Amino acid sequence: MWRLEKEIHTLILKEVKRNEETDSEKNILQMLIEVAKNSYLGQAETDNFVVDNCKNICFPAYENGAVPAIWTLMLLALYPEWQDKIRAEVLEIFNGQLPSSAMLNKMKTVSLKPSEHTFSYSFDAFILTGKSWQLTMVIYESLRLYPLGCMLTREAVRETRFGGVDVPKGVSIWVMMMTLYEDPNIWGTDVLKFNPERFGNGINGACKVPHVYIPFGTGPRSCLGQHFAMAEIKIIISLLASNFTFSLSPKYRHSPVMNLIIEPEFGVDLLVRKV
Numbered sequence: 001m002w003r004l005e006k007e008i009h010t011l012i013l014k015e016v017k018r019n020e021e022t023d024s025e026k027n028i029l030q031m032l033i034e035v036a037k038n039s040y041l042g043q044a045e046t047d048n049f050v051v052d053n054c055k056n057i058c059f060p061a062y063e064n065g066a067v068p069a070i071w072t073l074m075l076l077a078l079y080p081e082w083q084d085k086i087r088a089e090v091l092e093i094f095n096g097q098l099p100s101s102a103m104l105n106k107m108k109t110v111s112l113k114p115s116e117h118t119f120s121y122s123f124d125a126f127i128l129t130g131k132s133w134q135l136t137m138v139i140y141e142s143l144r145l146y147p148l149g150c151m152l153t154r155e156a157v158r159e160t161r162f163g164g165v166d167v168p169k170g171v172s173i174w175v176m177m178m179t180l181y182e183d184p185n186i187w188g189t190d191v192l193k194f195n196p197e198r199f200g201n202g203i204n205g206a207c208k209v210p211h212v213y214i215p216f217g218t219g220p221r222s223c224l225g226q227h228f229a230m231a232e233i234k235i236i237i238s239l240l241a242s243n244f245t246f247s248l249s250p251k252y253r254h255s256p257v258m259n260l261i262i263e264p265e266f267g268v269d270l271l272v273r274k275v
């Protein structure tokens, strides 16, 4: 384990050096290096800062787009009427071509005027624009029923009072996603049903307290890959839905498990047919 750790450390620093030597376009790595260099950190700490942040970005990039896409496919397999709606939408937008960013922008949805909100809310989910957002509604509903992480954590950096409770400095606060997403007082009596239509008027229309819908977290440390992840999931689902119909295989065993993220324990077996 230590050998692997050391090897990864060395590999990342090699890439850092290569990156510093080439006059390439500004990328995340260069931004990380700049932040580290402009800080009070010594050389070893600077290296650790860059390496740790690289790992922090690579780790979620590996499965975090794939698992929500798999849950969405499972739900679409269960609800063929939504599969048909998605297929019609993507066939109209993509018109037999591979998805481009301009096409994805047509499915792009929503933005929030920052001044209307106290948090720096970067998840683009409040004002629906355009008319092609059925797939986005399906993904939002899928992320509500099967959130990627089961909790969001924050540490009290100073003594504070939170919802009538005194919280001492240093205490970790865990926000359990499922308690937010399964509350009928917030989402209505059909809270446990797959109903993407609830997002028809954006998040404000979907629930009584829109700030509780935070699939990508909130504030300055919200998900770095949220727009990438949404684009990735849209591309995967669009390509599959426009070429295939799919239903759940009798082999499928429904068993969401909480590892680091909420995953289907036995995978998702689908029966797939060419359209």
Ligand code: HEM
Pocket (backbone or CB within 6 Å): 056, 057, 060, 061, 062, 064, 065, 068, 143, 148, 149, 152, 153, 214, 215, 216, 217, 218, 219, 220, 221, 222, 223, 224, 225, 226, 228, 229, 230
């Ligand atoms: C649908 C897919 C994804 C979901 C639902 C998701 C969700 C989240 C959540 C809830 C957080 C914690 C935010 C907070 O504490 O406020 C987070 C953090 C993060 N995510 Fe994602 N994520 C997804 C995909 C990705 C992908 C594909 C990447 C990388 C390419 C990524 C990179 C990160 C990073 C680097 C952080 C830490 C940000 C920081 O600490 O400043 N995520 N994500």
